[in-house]
Amino acid sequence: MQPNPDLVRAIANRYAANLRLCLPLRRTSLQLARAVHGNIITFGFQPHAHILNRLIDVYCKSSELDYARQLFDEISEPDKIARTTMVSGYCASGDIALARSVFEETPVSMRDTVMYNAMITGFSHNNDGYSAINLFCKMKHEGFKPDNFTYASVLAGLALVVDDEKQCVQFHAAALKSGAGYITSVSNALVSVYSRCASSPSLLHSARKVFDEIPEKDERSWTTMMTGYVKNGCFDLGKELLEGMDENMKLVAYNAMISGYVNCGLYQEALEMVRRMVSSGIELDEFTYPSVIRACATAGLLQLGKQVHAYVLRREDFSFHFDNSLVSLYYKCGKFDEARAIFEKMPAKDLVSWNALLSGYVSSGHIGEAKLIFKEMKEKNILSLMIMISGLAENGFGEEGLKLFSCMKREGFEPCDYAFSGAIKSCAVLGAYCNGQQFHAQLVKIGFDSSLSAGNALITMYAKCGVVEEARQVFRTMPCLDSVSWNALIAALGQHGHGVEAVDVYEEMLKKGIRPDRITLLTVLTACSHAGLVDQGRKYFDSMETVYCIPPGADHYARLIDLLCRSGKFTDAESVIESLPFKPTAEIWEALLSGCRVHGNMDLGIIAADKLFGLIPEHDGTYMLLSNMYAATGQWEEVARVRKLMRDRGVKKEVACSWIEMETQVHTFLVDDTSHPEADAVYKYLQDLGKEMRRLGYVPDTSFVLHDVESDGHKEDMLTTHSEKIAVAFGLMKLPPGTTIRIFKNLRTCGDCHNFFRFLSRVVQRDIILRDRKRFHHFRNGECSCGNFW
Template sequence: MSVFNALIALYMKCEASEAPWAARKVLDEMPNKDDLTWTTMVVGYVESSCLDKAAEVFNEMPYKNELSWMVMVSGYVHGGLSEDALKLFNQMRAEDAKPCDYTYAGAIAACGELGALKHGKQLHGHLVQLGFEASNSAGNALITMYAKCGAVSDAHLVFLVMPNVDSVSWNAMISALGQHGHGREALELFDQMIAKGIYPDRISFLTVLTACNHAGLVDEGFQYFESMKREFGIIPGEDHYARLIDLLGRAGRIGEAKDLIKTMPFEPTSSIWEAILSGCRTNGDIELGAYAADQLFKMTPQHDGTYILLSNTYSAAGRWVDAAKVRKLMRDRGVKKEPGCSWIEVGNSVHVFLVSDTNHPEAQEIYQFLEMVGAKMRKLGYVPDTKVVLHDMGPHQKEQILSAHSERLAVGFGLLKLSPGATVTVLKNLRICSDCHTAMMFMSKAVGREIVVRDVRRFHHFKDGECSCGNYW
């Protein structure tokens, strides 16, 4: 049996693409299989990102031990299958298996990805009942979950009451503050971490640079970037350079970003060129943007974001023919644009909306409500910014498209269904457009409610006609 297990473990650690299948063949030929055999297979498939095969073996296991449950839940989360992770976790509890703190951490992480705050709070309660509140893995997962669900104050409370915090805890809390627009507070916390003798790692500096990026703290970003090697002996990687270049580009300092590229000890990677292209879109530098896009077409030809950013750069400059050429190139190469969607948790359900969605059972009521709120917003001074609709069509058509963006439909549903005065929290898979950002500010004032939107980059807290990002994002 030990020989069979050794063969499986060996195959699973090989990088060759056929290795996992060879391990499966060994498993099938074994006369008897013990827990170690099954678990080794599950772990190996998860580490090889073969989640379907991992699930197949997992379901065949006559007895599922604690490690196999934990590995599968965590594997689903890291594989972007958070719903499957929660389903599996609930199945585990239904079968009276006892989750360990690491398995709870995986389920809590899944709640954070889905924005399922109510479920996450329930799991937090279970942790306390089981005596896992002292677990660093669970505590760190809670910080991240609360932050990703828009409850940054709850994340901070977890951080403060944790009996033992490590560098992961500090990094998670610094990241949470940065995501929610509290850039100065994030930098203060980073300084506190160092003062307490916690040695920062490369992730610590990524979180700090991201916090500077969200708050437009360019000079501070440079200072922390330079201190990495000088004070802590950490060599900046491509991700650190990309954060700093993105910070410069968004601040309108694209020339300095170009100069920074020349000083890098390696050739620009796709993340570097993405940061340059994004900065060019913000600053209207078409020539450099086109060059950056060409580099990305060579490196990642199937990435939809490159085509969208370049097309939008041309459209914003009124170069409709060039924009159309980029979209045609995208179609010819079979690249599909990720559809924008937004979702909101109401009651025990998550409601998902697409742009101009009419499939929701209460769509008509939502549109009528938004029209009524829109009239109030206009009286307060809201004027739709039709320039963000990068298609050659009439102003009225553009306004109709803007008013039916997925985040507006989700917010409208939340305002209708949540209790009066409750904060409306919506999650979006893409970046919020500038007109929706303005509309949310006016909407928060028109209805007297706080509205929170988590887009792909950060959180926006809209309250009394203002946003936590200070219109910088």
């Protein structure tokens, strides 16, 4: 039977009308759209443009962009409504590139204000404020008149990037002039612009003035003003505003307050807000729960978090944001299995879920698992990359970190300050000074040099590259500082033998009223230890519990023991170990053992080594320290015994290697390394240097040779081939006169090399910085910053 085209058209038109009515009920409208679409295909008639447009809209709003596009492409000459629909569909799905292409394929003569509005909104929603503003300017230039929608949209974009009061005033004036100034939606957006102006939060007054002058405030007016206060940390003003609000509007305001408190780390206050909500009879909603979970996660309140978890599960009104926050709650509280289980069970995993899992593995040091997850992720965003870059750097994978950073740029991600800080941390790991400097220059150029995370990374990078002055310089020019910045500077000074200054900076920090955290104390203790400030260090250690309520951890005790041993106070060190509030850890014994090594305290050293053999028999460092101690006193049978023990237990000594950076290229050398193309010249040069140094009194110290080799001459040969010596000779040959030589070594340097470097710095009149596994050595004119023991 032949269908009656008129009848079919009539039915389709009816569907189209229904579609409009049913739009909010997504499922229903999508079903209707499919039916209409099916009829069109089955009966092959040409529907009216407005039916097709409506179909496209429904498909877009049901996230069926491919169907929408298919229909759109079938239209021979899509009208401006079809195009606008397609543009806003793509915008809403986040595909700004496709939206843009449809928009730009439309001739200007065919565009109208609505289409511009859709595109501007798209930019704003995709966090691209600049493009929103540019398009706004362009449309005016092309003669289109902005309307209320335009202003609301472009102001939303402006709010993302505004950093200067002039911009706020300019746009405000333009809106007023066009008559949109007192439209509620436009005013709401203006409130948001004023309160998000980066350079002056004082504009909150202007925001408040706009707010006060809104003739008909709606719920959004109140909550936007509230957000303005909260995002600027003005919680008291926020509370005051809350008082004046209608009861039925308070939910969103409470949610804003709670998330604001959590963002500032004020979780107690956040939870207090939740209590107030509950007591005034306002029901928490799906927006509240994730913030509450985050509060628990940052505060480490696992029990409370679990209770909220159970409570929300019973209520069944949660969104997937909730699951994502749970993943982070559990891993932050150290419950990796639970976190993983929640992730696996999630019905809908999105990018945030993957990033939560990734960051869980990264921040808990499970870098291997993190790498697997990262590989498995199909979709990644800038945050995924940032998490991974920082994670790699923080776990010592500097090269991989840098590789990922350049990969990120290749794939078109514009690195933000946090990504830069990951790259800079990678440079810190590698000691890649030139590379790090280049990043610093780029930061300045882009204007990220005021960033806290980048600044903190720079301090550490310069310190780890041995350039304390620059670390100090970065710190002193940073516009704002946090405890990480202070810790980084104190560490930088301490590492390089400026113990007294490190302590001064710590005192300065205290005077400024900044509370030290456990890392600060750890850093200060290290500085005291390196500078031999025993009494001071002791005083700081005691202040931890009594003044700052920070119970000292094993790491703090280890520093204390190190401090005592280095000044030869072994009895004190022993009594500290005896009175520990926990069972001594490997860290503690290691501190004792290396302290004993410095002073040749054999009896105590053997005890410490025995404990370490029991706790971490696979750790090569213990064997090396002990056999070095025996070698120093010529007890070669004992040396052999330790070496045999090591062999029997299958413990492999990590291969020593040193490296030097030259114009971003890194040259690496192993012990006895002859693989470098210029090895012959380097060895020759090394021999010449040796001769000259001996004339000045350098005597090779053969006690550092591990084997009991028969002839002393042979032993000296072995000493001269330690990797740091090869690296420094290479550096002296290649680097321009007068430049500081920076050498890096993966293990600790030996006493002979230390001595060698001292003499060398005098012979060649160059500053040499040697960074080994534990510490830095600055050699200048025969002296070393860390004194003449190593």
